[in-house]
Amino acid sequence: MAVALDLDVALFEGLCRLGDSTLVLGHRVSEWCGHAPVLEEDIALANVALDLIGQTQLWLGLAAEVEGRGRDADRLAFRRDVWDFRNLLLVERPNGDFGHTLMRQFLFDAWHQPMLKALEDSHDPRIAAIAAKAGKEVAYHLERSADLVIRLGDGTAESHGRMQTALDRLWPYTGEMMMSDDTDRALAEAGIIPAPDSIRPQWDAVVAEVLAEATLKAPDQAYMHKGGKQGTHSEHLGHMLATMQWLQRAYPDSTW
Amino acid sequence: MYAQMVKSEASNDDPALLAAFQARIDAGEKIEPKEWMPEGYRKTLIRQIGQHAHSEIVGQLPEGNWITRAPTLERKAILLAKVQDEAGHGLYLYCAAETLGVSRDELTEALLSGKMKYSSIFNYPTLTWADMGAVGWLVDGAAIMNQVPLQRTSFGPYARAMVRICKEESFHQRQGYDIMMKLAQGTPEQKAMAQDALNRFWYPSLMMFGPSDKDSVHSAQSMAWKIKMNTNDELRQKFVDQTVPQAEYLGLTVPDPAVKWNEEKGGYDFSEPDWAEFFEVIKGNGPCNAERIEARQKAWDDGAWFRDGLMAHAAKQRTAKVAAE
Numbered sequence: 001m002a003v004a005l006d007l008d009v010a011l012f013e014g015l016c017r018l019g020d021s022t023l024v025l026g027h028r029v030s031e032w033c034g035h036a037p038v039l040e041e042d043i044a045l046a047n048v049a050l051d052l053i054g055q056t057q058l059w060l061g062l063a064a065e066v067e068g069r070g071r072d073a074d075r076l077a078f079r080r081d082v083w084d085f086r087n088l089l090l091v092e093r094p095n096g097d098f099g100h101t102l103m104r105q106f107l108f109d110a111w112h113q114p115m116l117k118a119l120e121d122s123h124d125p126r127i128a129a130i131a132a133k134a135g136k137e138v139a140y141h142l143e144r145s146a147d148l149v150i151r152l153g154d155g156t157a158e159s160h161g162r163m164q165t166a167l168d169r170l171w172p173y174t175g176e177m178m179m180s181d182d183t184d185r186a187l188a189e190a191g192i193i194p195a196p197d198s199i200r201p202q203w204d205a206v207v208a209e210v211l212a213e214a215t216l217k218a219p220d221q222a223y224m225h226k227g228g229k230q231g232t233h234s235e236h237l238g239h240m241l242a243t244m245q246w247l248q249r250a251y252p253d254s255t256w
Numbered sequence: 257m258y259a260q261m262v263k264s265e266a267s268n269d270d271p272a273l274l275a276a277f278q279a280r281i282d283a284g285e286k287i288e289p290k291e292w293m294p295e296g297y298r299k300t301l302i303r304q305i306g307q308h309a310h311s312e313i314v315g316q317l318p319e320g321n322w323i324t325r326a327p328t329l330e331r332k333a334i335l336l337a338k339v340q341d342e343a344g345h346g347l348y349l350y351c352a353a354e355t356l357g358v359s360r361d362e363l364t365e366a367l368l369s370g371k372m373k374y375s376s377i378f379n380y381p382t383l384t385w386a387d388m389g390a391v392g393w394l395v396d397g398a399a400i401m402n403q404v405p406l407q408r409t410s411f412g413p414y415a416r417a418m419v420r421i422c423k424e425e426s427f428h429q430r431q432g433y434d435i436m437m438k439l440a441q442g443t444p445e446q447k448a449m450a451q452d453a454l455n456r457f458w459y460p461s462l463m464m465f466g467p468s469d470k471d472s473v474h475s476a477q478s479m480a481w482k483i484k485m486n487t488n489d490e491l492r493q494k495f496v497d498q499t500v501p502q503a504e505y506l507g508l509t510v511p512d513p514a515v516k517w518n519e520e521k522g523g524y525d526f527s528e529p530d531w532a533e534f535f536e537v538i539k540g541n542g543p544c545n546a547e548r549i550e551a552r553q554k555a556w557d558d559g560a561w562f563r564d565g566l567m568a569h570a571a572k573q574r575t576a577k578v579a580a581e
Contacts, residue, residue: 023329030323030332033339034316035551037559039347039360042316046340053333060329074328098562151569152562159565247327247385254443256327256385256435 010186011124012067013086014193016076017229019059020087023077024237025108026052027244028095037098044144048105051137058130078248082231082238089228090173092237096166099152099159103166106145106210111177113142114202115194123191146210153214160215167211168219175224178203183229259311259402260375260466261538262304262484264477267296281482286412289355297481301411302356303372304483309349310367310374312342314548318382319391327385334431335388341424348420352413368553376534379542380460386439386446386453392432394454394461394499400425401495402465405485433502440506447507454503455511459529465492467531497523 030049036042060073090108095101116138119131152159178200180188188195211218227233247256267274274294280287287293316339323339326332350360366372377395382388403425407418439450466488469475478484496515503510514527536542 027324030336033323033336034313034320034343035555037555037562039313039343039350041559041562042343043340043347046336046343050333050336050340053329053336057329057333074330077329078327098559152565154572155565155567155569156561158561159568162561243324246325251443251445254327254446256331256438 007186007190007192008066010183011192012063013183014187015059015063015066015127016084016086017088018193019056019063019073019076020085021091021108022052022059023056024085024087024240025091025105026050026056027240028091028093029101029105031095032098032101041098048141048144051134051141055130055134055137058134062126062130074248078245079252082233082241084231085228085233085237085241086231087228087233087237088173088176089225089234090170090176092228092234092240093170093173094236096169097162099162100166100169102145102148102152103163103170105141106149107170107174107207108177109138109142109145110206110210111174111199111203113138114199114206118194118198122193127192142206146206149210149216150214153211153216163214164216167216171219172221172223172225176226176228179224179226179229181230259304259307260373260464262300262307262478264481265296265299265303266477267294269294269296278480281410281480285410286415287410288412296477297483298356300478300481300483301414302353302358304478305349305353305356305414306358306363306366306372307374309346309353309363310372311378312346312349313367314374314378314552316342317548317551318378318380318544319388321382322385322388325385326388331435338392338428338431341428345417345421345424348417349414352411352417355413364556368549368556370540370549373538374548375464376537376542377460377464378548379537379545380456381544383456384449384453386436386449387457389432389435389439389450390453390457392428392430393436393502394432394457395464396425396428396432397499398461398464398495400429401491401498402486408482408485410482436506436508440508450506451508454508458511459533462492462495462526462529463531463534463537465489465495467534468528471531493523496526500524 026049029045029052032042032045033049034042036045056077057073060076064071064073064076088108090104093100093104113135116131116135120128120135122128122131149163153163154160178196180196184193184196187193188198207218273292277287277292277294277297287297319335319339319342323332323335326335350363353363354360363372367374377398382391400422403418403422407415407422409415409418436450436453439446469487469489475484475487479487500510500515510526512527514525516525517523518525537545540546
């Protein structure tokens with residue numbers, strides 16, 4: 001068994017995990033377009049969605065190149081079925097109320113930002129370059145989502161209640177970000193993508209600090225859902241793909 | 257063109273002041289927010305800029321309808337950027353209106369209660385991907401026709417907002433035309449989709465300029481004040497003259513058998529849109545009026561806790577700061 005070949009397979013998986021997570025979250029955020037609570041939020045959400053879709057083009061573009069089977073980023077995004085998606089379960093959670101959307105964003109950003117920082121040191125220069133570009137964008141995402149979580153957590157009784165409810169509901173989906181499987185371990189050993197659990201101390205620190213300032217309490221619950229990274233998703237993803245992929249499926253192989 | 261049938265307000269101001277004001281406008285000077293202006297000028301501008309801002313905001317909805325179904329990552333990104341620009345235009349325009357003494361919240365409430373209008377065009381549905389092309393090409397194309405001259409409008413903040421908006425609108429129109437090109441050069445189904453979108457958006461686009469000059473009772477005062485720069489019919493003619501050759505280039509047919517080059521006038525002849533339909537849409541009976549306002553109402557109502565939460569936090573911060581001093 002050739003080690004190099006295995007590593008390419010793992011790399012394709014690892015890049016899909018990154019690119020599918022940005023794709024699915026970017027899609028979810030874009031669902032808000034025109035419906036946000038204030039105009040400034042419509043603009044900010046569109047910005048975040050745009051960044052995430054841009055990052056998707058880079059991650060899935062590289063995934064397709066590594067795979068070498070003639071697919072491209074669009075082919076991966078629009079023509080794979082649910083079981084081939086490798087995104088985290090957290091990002092496919094439905095938008096819920098605006099508090100839910102913000103909390104999901106914060107919990108993801110708090111992982112995404114240190115992950116990209118670490119990826120800047122990847123032995124694969126293509127990955128390091130994408131991470132450097134995306135990292136600048138995501139630093140702003142985290143600043144914004146943390147700020148809003150604090151302000152709404154420590155706002156009115158209602159805003160506090162909504163943010164706490166969102167945190168309780170989303171918390172069991174956070175563990176997957178820091179769980180490693182064989183693919184993660186192979187990529188970490190090769191110095192290509194850091195081990196997910198290596199992000200844990202930074203994630204814990206940022207989340208603890210922001211929640212404290214927001215007067216919110218992390219649930220005691222220890223059970224964590226998993227499976228998204230291996231292609232076992234919630235029912236929600238299929239509905240998202242039915243919408244997202246509809247044109248490409250209805251008119252296959254057309255140019256848009 | 258996002259402001260339609262804006263009623264000019266009469267002014268009961270001192271005739272000497274009015275004459276001096278008119279002389280400044282005639283000399284091409286810009287009027288700035290803190291300077292004296294007739295009450296009618298102020299009220300008409302609030303109505304016009306407010307209607308324009310509302311159109312940008314409601315205009316997010318028909319295109320937002322396709323962001324989640326855009327066929328490629330690049331198309332999705334471009335459409336997101338475009339709709340984001342529209343929200344940004346709404347923001348500059350609400351700010352321009354604020355300089356005239358009306359708050360964004362007041363304007364929003366007037367939109368939701370139906371006291372203020374937005375452009376009739378956004379009450380038409382976007383049914384296929386080709387509609388994203390048609391909206392960019394035709395609707396933004398019509399908007400540019402009106403907005404380019406408004407860069408020279410007499411009210412400074414409005415003119416400056418327009419300069420920025422026009423730059424972005426021309427990108428929007430190009431992206432719309434680019435979508436149409438891809439479809440027109442695509443499969444027979446794609447081409448049919450493009451033709452269908454042109455069929456549905458042609459007359460509603462012509463309606464964007466408002467009723468014919470002979471029925472447009474508010475133009476004279478607004479034109480004297482340089483709030484309105486061209487008549488409705490002038491702009492409509494210009495739009496048709498620009499658009500017909502573009503449709504031909506795409507290999508699409510404008511859905512009006514009367515469209516014909518008229519050498520004598522140096523422009524195309526064309527049929528008037530159905531003005532009865534236009535007035536029904538303005539009255540609230542367009543295909544999407546109810547949904548558009550419901551969507552804006554829902555965003556406003558569902559967002560109340562968010563806005564209140566931010567205000568409460570800001571108040572707490574101020575109290576804490578005062579206590580610390």
